[in-house]
Amino acid sequence: LQKNPLTYEGGGAVLTDGTEVQLLANIGNAQDAEKAAAAHADGVGLFRTEFLFLDREDEPSVEEQTTAYAEVFSHFPGQKVVVRTIDAGADKPLPFLTDADEPNPALGVRAYRTSWEKRSVLTNQLDAIAAAAKASEATVWVMAPMISTVEDTEDFASMCRERDLAPAGIMVETPSAAITADRQLAECDFASIGTNDLTQYTMAADRQLGSLAHLNNPWQPAVLALVQATCTGARRAGGDPEAFGAKANKPVGVCGEAAGDPGLAVVLVGLGVNSLSMTPRSLPTVAKVLSTVTLEQAKELAAKAVAARTAEEGRDAVRAGLPILG
Ligand code: PEP
Ligand code: MG
Numbered sequence: 001l002q003k004n005p006l007t008y009e010g011g012g013a014v015l016t017d018g019t020e021v022q023l024l025a026n027i028g029n030a031q032d033a034e035k036a037a038a039a040h041a042d043g044v045g046l047f048r049t050e051f052l053f054l055d056r057e058d059e060p061s062v063e064e065q066t067t068a069y070a071e072v073f074s075h076f077p078g079q080k081v082v083v084r085t086i087d088a089g090a091d092k093p094l095p096f097l098t099d100a101d102e103p104n105p106a107l108g109v110r111a112y113r114t115s116w117e118k119r120s121v122l123t124n125q126l127d128a129i130a131a132a133a134k135a136s137e138a139t140v141w142v143m144a145p146m147i148s149t150v151e152d153t154e155d156f157a158s159m160c161r162e163r164d165l166a167p168a169g170i171m172v173e174t175p176s177a178a179i180t181a182d183r184q185l186a187e188c189d190f191a192s193i194g195t196n197d198l199t200q201y202t203m204a205a206d207r208q209l210g211s212l213a214h215l216n217n218p219w220q221p222a223v224l225a226l227v228q229a230t231c232t233g234a235r236r237a238g239g240d241p242e243a244f245g246a247k248a249n250k251p252v253g254v255c256g257e258a259a260g261d262p263g264l265a266v267v268l269v270g271l272g273v274n275s276l277s278m279t280p281r282s283l284p285t286v287a288k289v290l291s292t293v294t295l296e297q298a299k300e301l302a303a304k305a306v307a308a309r310t311a312e313e314g315r316d317a318v319r320a321g322l323p324i325l326g
Contacts (some may be wrong), residue, residue: 014290046277066128124161203222221314
């Protein structure tokens with residue numbers, strides 16, 4: 001696979017049986033947006049907005065934010081851009097928003113939780129996203145990071161509704177959000193699984209510690225079981241056409257690093273994920289590997305990965321079922 005340089009021409013990955021999977025890009029600023037568009041990403045599955053806030057003493061104004069978001073959106077006319085609201089705290093402290101002295105910052109008042117005490121930073125950001133979205137030809141989706149309870153989701157969804165921001169969704173980064181996905185998704189429009197944090201919190205292993213890299217591995221069967229739980233919850237919340245009634249499934253994407261690993265991409269699709277968002281560099285390989293399987297085969301490989309005894313055994317079983325990786 002590595003020997004033949006691959007390209008990606010856009011339009012999503014197409015499995016052997018015709019099933020389509022949206023392939024999106026992770027970006028952090030307008031420069032990344034330009035590169036993602038040049039790489040034919042079908043839109044943006046994760047726009048990390050921290051770039052505007054980091055290394056500043058004060059919050060950027062709504063006008064400054066609106067201009068910056070509009071510039072990013074301008075690269076994706078007619079396409080989806082999923083904006084993640086500010087993810088401060090833990091490894092991204094902000095003097096005007098987070099408490100630098102928390103004993104366990106990864107388990108502290110980070111991301112969406114900062115809005116409990118200082119609501120205006122989030123509401124100002126949502127005002128700016130709404131203004132930029134209104135003036136743009138991109139289809140803007142909004143989501144909040146580090147959601148753990150249904151109350152969190154209800155609160156965020158109502159802030160979005162007040163601003164006519166839709167669809168509004170949540171990141172599934174905590175085991176609690178994954179386990180209660182059916183109830184979470186009854187209150188919002190979509191979920192995007194952040195496998196980097198979901199792995200850290202499932203395995204109780206700091207993602208910044210190199211010595212814990214073997215635990216911070218999204219092939220860990222426990223992590224994949226939570227991805228599966230999220231997809232099952234989404235089907236239940238949306239009304240699975242086969243199992244639960246007439247309405248369409250609520251979309252579930254993955255925007256953590258796992259989405260860019262071709263073997264895991266197959267597993268994620270087999271578990272029921274509808275879109276994968278990754279660094280644009282990974283798009284060609286992921287599209288190619290997905291094109292070698294049917295949805296049924298992806299489901300079978302996913303079942304093996306979830307049921308594996310260890311991360312390594314799961315990965316080996318999936319690779320053995322994907323000759324293109326061999
Ligand atoms: C994640 O946690 O998987 C994610 C995509 O967010 P970040 O890496 O920015 O925490
Ligand atoms: Mg995260």
